[in-house]
Each structure stands twice: as C-alpha cells, then as structure tokens.
Amino acid sequence: xxxxPEGQELPFNVFAKACPSRGTLEHVTGRWGALTLGALHExxxxxxxxxxxxxxVSEKMLSQTLHALERDGLVHREAQPTNPPRVDYELTPxxxxxxxxxxxxxxxxxxxxxxxxxxxxxxxxxxxxx
Amino acid sequence: xxxxPEGQELPFNVFAKACPSRGTLEHVTGRWGALTLGALHExxxxxxxxxxxxxxVSEKMLSQTLHALERDGLVHREAQPTNPPRVDYELTPxxxxxxxxxxxxxxxxxxxxxxxxxxxxxxxxxxxxx
DNA sequence: CAGCATCCAGCTTGATACTG
DNA sequence: CAGTATCAAGCTGGATGCTG
Numbered sequence: 001x002x003x004x005p006e007g008q009e010l011p012f013n014v015f016a017k018a019c020p021s022r023g024t025l026e027h028v029t030g031r032w033g034a035l036t037l038g039a040l041h042e043x044x045x046x047x048x049x050x051x052x053x054x055x056x057v058s059e060k061m062l063s064q065t066l067h068a069l070e071r072d073g074l075v076h077r078e079a080q081p082t083n084p085p086r087v088d089y090e091l092t093p094x095x096x097x098x099x100x101x102x103x104x105x106x107x108x109x110x111x112x113x114x115x116x117x118x119x120x121x122x123x124x125x126x127x128x129x130x
Numbered sequence: 131x132x133x134x135p136e137g138q139e140l141p142f143n144v145f146a147k148a149c150p151s152r153g154t155l156e157h158v159t160g161r162w163g164a165l166t167l168g169a170l171h172e173x174x175x176x177x178x179x180x181x182x183x184x185x186x187v188s189e190k191m192l193s194q195t196l197h198a199l200e201r202d203g204l205v206h207r208e209a210q211p212t213n214p215p216r217v218d219y220e221l222t223p224x225x226x227x228x229x230x231x232x233x234x235x236x237x238x239x240x241x242x243x244x245x246x247x248x249x250x251x252x253x254x255x256x257x258x259x260x
Numbered sequence: 261c262a263g264c265a266t267c268c269a270g271c272t273t274g275a276t277a278c279t280g
Numbered sequence: 281c282a283g284t285a286t287c288a289a290g291c292t293g294g295a296t297g298c299t300g
Contacts, residue, residue, distance in 0.1 A: 011243075012240040012241075012243040013240065014164075014165065014168070014236055014239075014240060015165060015168070015169065015183060015184065015185055016185050017185040017186035020243060020246075020247065021239055021240045021243050022161075024239055024242075024243065024246050025164065025235075025236060025239050026161060028235070028239060029159035029160075029164060029235075030159075031152075031156060034144075034155065034159060035144065035145060038144070038145070039145065046281080046282085047281075047282055047283075048281070048282075053145060054145065055145055055146050055147040056147035058273075058274055058275080059274095059282090059283075059284095060273080060274075060275090060283095060284085060285095061272090061273070061274080063282085063283065063284080070253065071249065071250050071253040071254070072246045072249055072250065073245060073246055073248070073249025073250070073252075073253075074246075079282090083280090083281090084281040084282080085280080085281055085282055085283085086281075086282090087281085087282060087283085094242055094245055094246075094249075097238060097242075098235065098238060098239065098242070101231070101234050101235040101238055102235055104231050104234070104235075105155075105158070105159075105228065105231040105232055105235060106144055106155060108227060108228060108231055109144075109151055109154055109155050109158060109228065110142040110143065110144060110151045111142075112154075112224055112227075112228070113141075113142040113150060113151050113154065115203060115224055116150075116154050116202045116203055116204075116224075117150065118203070119201065119202055119203025119224075120201050120202065120203070122203075123200065123201040123203075124201070176261085176262085177261075177262055177263075178261070178262075188293070188294055188295085189262090189263075189264095189294095190263095190264085190265095190293070190294075190295090191292090191293065191294085193262085193263065193264080194293090209262090213261090213300090214261040214262080215261055215262055215263085215300080216261075216262085217261085217262060217263090
C-alpha cells in the first residue's frame with residue numbers, strides 16, 4: 001500500500017479503506033459533527049445551547065455526535081453535579097486545531113455559494129433540467 | 131433571495147437549516163466527496179483511476195459523487211469522444227481552493243490519529259469498555 | 261472504458277416517551 | 281436541564297445486469 005522507508009511519514013491514510021482516520025474524519029465532517037465543532041469554536045456551550053445553535057439537530061443526534069467527538073478527544077465534557085444539572089461542552093486543544101481548519105473550509109464554501117449556485121444553473125440548464 | 135446592504139457580509143450560513151451551503155458542504159465533506167476531491171487535488175484522473183484511488187467506493191457512489199461535485203462547479207468533466215471512451219476529471223479553480231482547505235483538515239486528522247486513538251482508549255477504559 | 265437502471269438489505273435518523 | 285430508550289420509516293449504498 002504505502003511505502004515508508006526511513007523518516008517519519010504518515011502511517012495513517014484516509015484513502016485506505018481500513019484506516020481508522022476515515023472514521024474520525026467522518027465524525028469531524030459529518031453533517032452534525034462539522035456544525036457542532038463549528039459552534040463550539042466560539043466558546044463552550046451547554047447541551048441545549050448547542051441544540052439551538054445547530055439548527056435542525058435532534059436531541060438524539062446531538063448526543064450521539066458529542067459522544068463520538070468526546071471519545072475522539074476533540075471535545076471535553078464538563079458536568080456540574082448541581083440540580084438542575086449543568087453540562088458544558090468545549091473543544092480540547094486538538095479539537096480547536098481541527099475546528100479551525102474545518103471552519104476555514106466552511107467559510108470558504110459559504111463565500112463561494114454564489115458561484116456554486118451559478119454553476120448549478122449552468123449545469124441544470126445544459127441538460128434540459130435533468 | 132439574500133439581502134446584502136453595503137459592505138460584503140456572508141449571506142450564507144451553514145448553521146441555518148435551510149441554507150443551501152449546507153448541501154454543498156455535505157457534498158464536499160461527505161465520505162466520498164472528500165476523498166474524491168482529495169484524490170483529484172494531485173491532478174486529473176480518469177473514472178477508473180479514481181475508483182482505484184478512493185479505496186472502497188462503488189461505481190454508483192463515485193458516479194453520483196462526481197455528478198454532485200460537477201454540478202456545484204468544483205469538478206470539471208472532460209470527455210473525449212474516442213473509442214473506447216476516455217473521460218478525465220479535474221478540479222476547477224474553485225474546486226482547488228476547496229480541496230486545499232479540505233486536505234489541510236484531512237492531513238491534520240491523519241497526523242492526529244495517535245492522539246485520537248489514545249483518547250479513545252481512555253474514554254473506553256473509564257466507562258468499563260461500554 | 262465509462263457509465264446508467266433497478267432492486268433491496270440495513271443503517272441512519274427523527275419522533276416519541278421516559279429518567280435522574 | 282440533560283440526557284437515554286425504543287421503534288418505524290426512509291434514505292444510503294452495494295450488487296447486479298445492461299448500454300454505448
């Protein structure tokens with residue numbers, strides 16, 4: 001598969017089917033993972049704050065997403081044993097690095113949407129509207 | 131459609147449920163979209179070359195992915211009317227920008243996998259291996 | 261080679277109800 | 281508030297067969 005003679009190279013390669021990095025990348029770039037990391041990049045948030053910020057996410061999906069990100073070491077969960085309970089989620093240093101790169105992508109895509117929409121019109125037009 | 135008074139603002143916001151940027155972001159970061167863009171970042175490739183590079187993708191998914199990326203203006207499809215047919219796919223300028231940012235994320239994740247794997251062990255250990 | 265059309269198993273997701 | 285549990289439904293995606 002990949003050669004690795006001497007110096008340190010990347011032992012992990014997303015292009016390989018079995019590589020665990022693929023799973024992590026999917027947690028990060030998945031529909032809810034990406035938005036969750038993006039939201040947390042601006043600061044720590046509580047569960048329901050996150051839910052409101054990530055428009056459209058269900059309780060279940062948010063919970064599941066947060067577990068995956070926490071397990072991968074990207075998000076830290078801070079639970080206060082008060083009543084009512086208060087739980088804050090925040091990015092770990094690793095999570096901040098990842099979220100930063102992710103946001104760079106997200107912002108670029110947002111900024112390109114006009115071009116994208118025009119491309120779509122051209123594409124759809126050319127082929128008799130599908 | 132979108133309001134934009136004077137200075138350039140972002141009319142598009144992925145965090146909003148109805149924003150079309152969400153769809154494009156998903157094309158870009160989706161399991162096969164990300165790997166396809168990543169593969170094409172190094173140069174143009176033919177259909178079956180891509181298929182081999184993106185380990186595990188099916189014909190159907192690759193075809194579908196390429197259509198979505200082409201429609202969004204990220205990938206250009208160049209078909210030679212020869213026999214046997216030869217079709218090359220390559221990134222558009224916009225696609226290159228997007229792929230660059232995506233690869234930055236991908237490489238960072240690949241490079242962080244050891245930390246991620248350790249975080250998982252800690253997480254799984256703490257909770258009785260689930 | 262470069263695809264498209266169809267079928268369908270199963271995983272993902274949303275709704276709903278319940279717990280601490 | 282901060283979740284977990286359960287279940288039905290729908291979409292995803294792989295396998296197969298065919299076309300140009």
